[in-house]
Amino acid sequence: MKLLPSPRRVLSTYVILYVAILYFPVLLLPVFSFNDSATPMLPLAGFTLKWYQGLSGNAAMLGAAWNSLIVGVSAAFLSTVLGICAARAITRHRFRGLGAASSLIMAPLILPEIIIAISLLVVLLGLGLELSLVTVILGHLLICVPYSVTVLVSGFEGFDPSMEEASRDLGETAFGTLRRVTLPMLAPSIVSSLLVTFTISLDEFILAFFLSGTEPTLPVYIWGQLRFAAKLPNVLALGSILIAASLVLLTAAELFRRRAERKMELRP
């Protein structure tokens, strides 16, 4: 008989516990959103859809969801466009300050978000700009671009620069090459970038809270609702929908990326 469990067993137990603790609270959210009780407590009282039904007539919430959609789509689009430019410069050109430029692009990932939020607020107000969805989009752009650049740099690295040269060689202009070779080849990375940044923007709270003024995004709206205990089950229902939507989006992004990657794959 062995006294100690094998290291393999210890490690797998650790992994199972780790994943369980990480995701258990998230799993509770949908469970309680279907629970026929105003307080999220065990034992479960019974199945209901009324918290979801309660959402549909809620104009303030729908307005916030619409705001989030506008911000998310704009931030995702702009961030991906900027990301394509930056990633191309980083992977295809050698220039003075390359290292500094790419570090600065990545910096918002490690800066505390609240610091970024306050600094932006000070600057925007100092410029005399009014807080609106536009300012939220600008803020989100700052934290979305690093993700876009990361995804797109690996996209650019994944295809042979001589593809673009071949296009030029065959008589195509620089812009035509972008349209007919670079963008189609990058399509998987572009879709990944759009979906990832949309998801980030959709979930983002701190910047939106500071910069949204009178037009709350969904996370800001949810935070506001938490003050009312009676609204908590509605918030749980809304949260569950957000989780489901994020999962669907990210899964779609990954599936699309893999499929396109297989298609692009050339035997060496």
Add this chain to the structure above:
Amino acid sequence: MTASPMIEIRNVDKSFGNFKALDTLNATIGEGEFFSLLGPSGCGKTTLLRMIGGFDTPSSGEILIGGRSMDGIPPNLRPTNMVFQSYAIFPHLNVSENIAYGLKRLKLGREEEEKRVREALVQVELSGLGPRMGNQLSGGQRQRVALARALVMRPKVLLLDEPLSALDKNLRAQMQVELRHLQRQIGITFILVTHDQYEALSMSDRIAVMFSGQIAQIADPKEIYQNPATRQVADFLGGMNFLTSSQLAIDGRHFNAVLPGIGEISGHLAGKEISDPSSAIIGIRPERLRIVWEGETAEHLVTARVVDRNYFGEVTSLVVGVEGQAGHLSIVETNDFGADDIPVGSDITITYDGDAFIIMQG
């Protein structure tokens, strides 16, 4: 050179910081010529090819194509097309779409475009593969697609950047023959970059041998092999025995010398200039040395001791020591008479072709 010049390379330099990638290159390449740039990796041959295609710019000097300076002219406006080393087949397009890629801009109309694509597919023997995607092709097929895609543009000059290096040996030999045929058939200038001396020798009308950014010699394959200008060229183009000599004297177009252990020899310079006779060196190709078998007679007998023996199937390479010669000599013999059975350590008698000695700049 018989044909009129298609490409003129005039004093082309390329520096990266202090590093001189190309150093004052001059060459003229004729219309319809199969011209090879041969050299080890890093010698600048690909950089020169990319400059002709417009993907790199000279630091100074200029390149003319068809008499026109290519200064500031981008690749899409040059009368050249390139077969890239990686082939660069567009993976999101099928074979026909790849070949039609450049034609789209010419707005030929659908019928003419389809006709040209069909002809190109026939030309490279890929008929019927039009709808295939790039990742469903073998290496050899991708190479043909790259070739068809470039030729369909009807360039004046086709640039080939080590196009055969990714193929296995048999396919490479077959493609060498096909490329040569294709070039004769369509009659345009081909410029081939390669590090494979046999490829360059078998395919080219003329070869430029390059080392560290400089052209060491430009000549036809036979001249390059039989009469290399420098020691480096000789070494790169197959084996060469470099010989210890004394009393080396150059007299007009002739030279003579005493080779310790071998004897007094002479030869001629052919078209070559030896700028510095004191550093000149004499050599002989391994296949111009022969074993003298028992019962045979020959002039110029030399005694040698076998130091090493390498079997290559149809031939055997013997490494022998000759008293008086500092370096070992190598002999290549066919195996008909048993060269593959000569024991290492034994003494043999060898002879040489009296006209086979070459003088080179050291």
